[in-house]
Amino acid sequence: MRMNTIGLVGVVSAGLLATGCGGAGSRSAAPAPSVSQLPFRLDRPAPRPEGDLQPSPAADAPFAANLEYELRKKTLALANATGKVTAKCPQDVASRKGTTVVCTSRFKGAEVEWDVAVGDKPGWSQNYVTFTARPRKGIMSKEGAQRIIFGNSDGTLDHIRCTDIPGAVAVPMGPTPQYACQQVMKDGRVYYPQAMRATEDGPRAY
DSSP states (O other): OOEEEEEEEEEETTEEEEOOOOOOOOOOOOOOTTOOOOSEEEOOOOOOOOSOOSSOOOTTOOHHHHHHHHHHHHHHHHHTOOSOEEEEOOTTOOOOTTOEEEEEEEETTEEEEEEEEEOOOOTTOSSEEEEEEEESSEEEOHHHHHHHHHHTOOSOEEEEEESOOOSOEEEOSEEEEEEEEEEEETTSOBOOOEEEEEOTTOOEEO
């Protein structure tokens, strides 16, 4: 759970309005050449698209719209993936300190509820409000597995082989034994499978 900020631009009767806006895949010791391989091959993912997440809220968007935008970004981080993501918060949520609310985000096949708590304005600005958002579940995603393992490779990785990891699925935080991947090196070495983990920073392999 991290502290975040959303900018503020004014006051209405319902409350303040807001402006628009890991861990390495470690290897086990090299096994004998006869180690069995998992069924699905995954290659290096395409580069992430550049620029900010779209669509973004308008300059005069209400606080709820800006909160939803921040949760959309957090959901993509939870999956360590790219693609269309939505989020929904109660439209009457106020940016007052002490406000708590449950929001829901959706990414591909995964739905995650977020416990959101609005904090105070930080000392360095009166135009922002802090908030925390804790996901009730993590997201396991095929792209997330690719990104964490290839992102921590040293250039000797050829491809990975995995169990049938969905595009995205909501899972409890922590180990997910049903989802695993193994590294296949350019020299032909095949490493033992490792169970994936769901974390607030995306899927991990360790």
